[in-house]
Amino acid sequence: MTLNETLVRLSQVSVDFHGEQTTVAALRDVDLEIHSGQYLIIVGSNGSGKSTLLRVIADDVHPTRGSVYRAPALTRSGSTSIVTIRQNPAQNLAARLTVAEHLMLAGAIGSGALPWQRLRVKKGTADAAAYLHVLSDAWTAVPTQLAGELSGGQKQLLALAIALTIRPLILLLDEPTAALDDQNAHHFLTALRKAQSATPMACVIVTHDERVTSTNEFQPCRLAGGSIVSPSLLQQRISEESPT
Numbered sequence: 001m002t003l004n005e006t007l008v009r010l011s012q013v014s015v016d017f018h019g020e021q022t023t024v025a026a027l028r029d030v031d032l033e034i035h036s037g038q039y040l041i042i043v044g045s046n047g048s049g050k051s052t053l054l055r056v057i058a059d060d061v062h063p064t065r066g067s068v069y070r071a072p073a074l075t076r077s078g079s080t081s082i083v084t085i086r087q088n089p090a091q092n093l094a095a096r097l098t099v100a101e102h103l104m105l106a107g108a109i110g111s112g113a114l115p116w117q118r119l120r121v122k123k124g125t126a127d128a129a130a131y132l133h134v135l136s137d138a139w140t141a142v143p144t145q146l147a148g149e150l151s152g153g154q155k156q157l158l159a160l161a162i163a164l165t166i167r168p169l170i171l172l173l174d175e176p177t178a179a180l181d182d183q184n185a186h187h188f189l190t191a192l193r194k195a196q197s198a199t200p201m202a203c204v205i206v207t208h209d210e211r212v213t214s215t216n217e218f219q220p221c222r223l224a225g226g227s228i229v230s231p232s233l234l235q236q237r238i239s240e241e242s243p244t
């Protein structure tokens, strides 16, 4: 995988949710391309469709109308193609596994030792633990603590360390800094950008946290009422950064 290859392309994607009383148009006619190596920030207020957009990209939700192209690399068996850091920290970890067990598994996946029965846990474990300390220099949880017992922010930092270790083709982050204090949010954003820059991993962050937009040089894309309302600046940035 080289930089700037199209990984996912949404064409005129709309998603309607049919409830008992009403139908909600969560996404409306969204056109969006995700390239390898891209760092894409999408901002929008509550209910604007951010999580739904990530779920479409991750193939968890099928469009009501429109189409989604996926590069063959994403569907190749054995590759960890898309990882989502969910908005709710509890959904990102296995509550009954310890911190150390999470780091061990992340190392195994990151070093390509899947499936689970062929785990070869050596090098990657150290990588994941190292990421944890880069993300938070005030990390206090002990390795034997159960993930379910961590604070919300600690859960999120552990999930992010795992994601960076696994290094998928696309990393989707849904409000990743919501549970983090200012210092940890800064560490995380810096570490994420550093881990991602000059690699083919694409990162898509959806957020309404101004710390994300102010920490980065990228012009965010804006989602409002299920529609992307300011793609032009984003496209400009992509073309500026594209290798010639």
Ligand SMILES: Nc1ncnc2c1ncn2[C@@H]1O[C@H](COP(=O)(O)OP(=O)(O)OP(=O)(O)O)[C@@H](O)[C@H]1O
Pocket (backbone or CB within 6 Å): 017, 018, 019, 024, 025, 026, 044, 045, 046, 047, 048, 049, 050, 051, 052, 053, 087, 208
């Ligand atoms: N499973 C669902 N069933 C019905 N409606 C849904 C469902 N998921 C989302 N919606 C509706 O779709 C719209 C977009 O929701 P979404 O969760 O994508 O917003 P969001 O931008 O992520 O909001 P927030 O910032 O609060 O997380 C909302 O009006 C929401 O009520």
Ligand SMILES: [Mg+2]
Pocket (backbone or CB within 6 Å): 050, 051, 052, 087, 174
């Ligand atoms: Mg959301």
